[in-house]
Amino acid sequence: MHHKFSVIDNRILISGSFNWTYNTNAENIMVTHDLSCIKAFQEEHQQLKKISKRILHVNPSDAKHFVPFPLFENTLFTLTDLRRKIGGGTSVWVVKADRKNIIDTDFFKKNQLYFDEHGLLKPYWDLYRRWSDTLFESILGDCNISPNKRREIICWAHRVKIGDIVILTDNKSPVLFAIGIVQSEPKMLVGNFFSTYRETQWLHVMPHKNYRLPEKVPQYRIGKYKGSALRILQEAMA
Numbered sequence: 618m619h620h621k622f623s624v625i626d627n628r629i630l631i632s633g634s635f636n637w638t639y640n641t642n643a644e645n646i647m648v649t650h651d652l653s654c655i656k657a658f659q660e661e662h663q664q665l666k667k668i669s670k671r672i673l674h675v676n677p678s679d680a681k682h683f684v685p686f687p688l689f690e691n692t693l694f695t696l697t698d699l700r701r702k703i704g705g706g707t708s709v710w711v712v713k714a715d716r717k718n719i720i721d722t723d724f725f726k727k728n729q730l731y732f733d734e735h736g737l738l739k740p741y742w743d744l745y746r747r748w749s750d751t752l753f754e755s756i757l758g759d760c761n762i763s764p765n766k767r768r769e770i771i772c773w774a775h776r777v778k779i780g781d782i783v784i785l786t787d788n789k790s791p792v793l794f795a796i797g798i799v800q801s802e803p804k805m806l807v808g809n810f811f812s813t814y815r816e817t818q819w820l821h822v823m824p825h826k827n828y829r830l831p832e833k834v835p836q837y838r839i840g841k842y843k844g845s846a847l848r849i850l851q852e853a854m855a
Contacts, residue, residue, distance in 0.1 A: 620665070622658050630655045694798065694820050696854050699782065700847060708781045709846040710772075711830075713788040713838045725795060725819045730783065731811035732773040732839075737762060738803070738812045748802040750775060765837070772839045774803045774813070783817060784830070784842055784849065791830040793853055795822045821854050828853055 622632035633646035649655075703709060718724065733739075741756045753774055757767070777783075777799055785794040801816035831852075832844025 620661070624655055624658055624662065627655065627659075628652075630658055632658065696850060699796075699820070699850055699854075702780070702782065703846050703850075708776075708778065709784060709842045710777055710781060711784050711786060711834045711840055711842045713786055713834075714794065715788050719785075719794055725822050728797075728800075728816060728818055729806075729814040730785075730797070730799070730817040731806060731809065731814045733770060733812040734810055735766060736812050737766060737770050738774065742805040742812060746805065748804065753803075769837055769839060772837075773815075777815070777839075782846065784846070786830065786834060788838070791834045793823060793826075793828045793830060793849070795819045796850070796853065823853065 621635065621637060622630065624630055628650060630649050630651070631646065632649075633644065635644035635646040712730065737760060738753075738756075740760075741753060744756075745752055757770070760767075762770075779799055779801065781799045783797045783799060785797065786792060787794065797817045797819040799815050799817050803813045803815055806812055806814045830842075830844065831848060832842075835841065835843075
């Protein structure tokens with residue numbers, strides 16, 4: 618079945634090629650109040666219900682994995698898996714965070730990595746609700762901000778890719794807090810000091826241990842780690 622449609626209150630029809638889960642394809646979606654269209658889709662829905670069959674048992678051997686990891690879900694990553702990702706060219710980013718926002722909070726339970734405390738992306742979210750690199754670049758071009766802030770927001774929103782590895786450290790010293798994997802594009806954050814976040818699965822959390830990164834970290838709040846990420850994985854997670 619490839620249907621993607623919704624009928625709301627018998628008076629609104631939403632339909633199109635757009636997948637309602639995360640995707641990066643070019644898509645289309647249509648919203649209409651046309652009663653004849655609504656009736657046709659309601660009849661199709663009833664027909665689908667008639668021919669559907671309840672699944673009482675699924676054989677695990679029949680399951681097929683078609684993506685590297687389910688987006689927005691916790692997935693088991695072994696140390697070997699992470700080594701392969703880094704060996705395959707996955708980027709590793711150092712992100713600095715304030716200790717007071719990490720220790721003794723539910724930060725890691727939310728699986729979210731917040732950024733843009735200066736509200737540079739707020740004009741974007743005021744206009745749009747879904748992330749687009751093209752729209753982001755057009756908004757950024759109109760912003761009069763310092764080179765450092767521009768570089769930081771570009772890293773957060775554009776250069777960091779889904780599947781990249783994040784090393785979270787103390788803002789004042791290279792003490793490791795956690796290791797995670799980015800699992801979404803930027804998303805709007807409401808009711809927080811930050812304007813935006815990215816879904817991030819924290820694979821290894823150690824906020825109370827005093828493991829210091831062996832190599833020098835970037836001077837910015839976010840930057841690529843130029844040392845041996847494999848060494849960190851081995852020493853912190855083994």
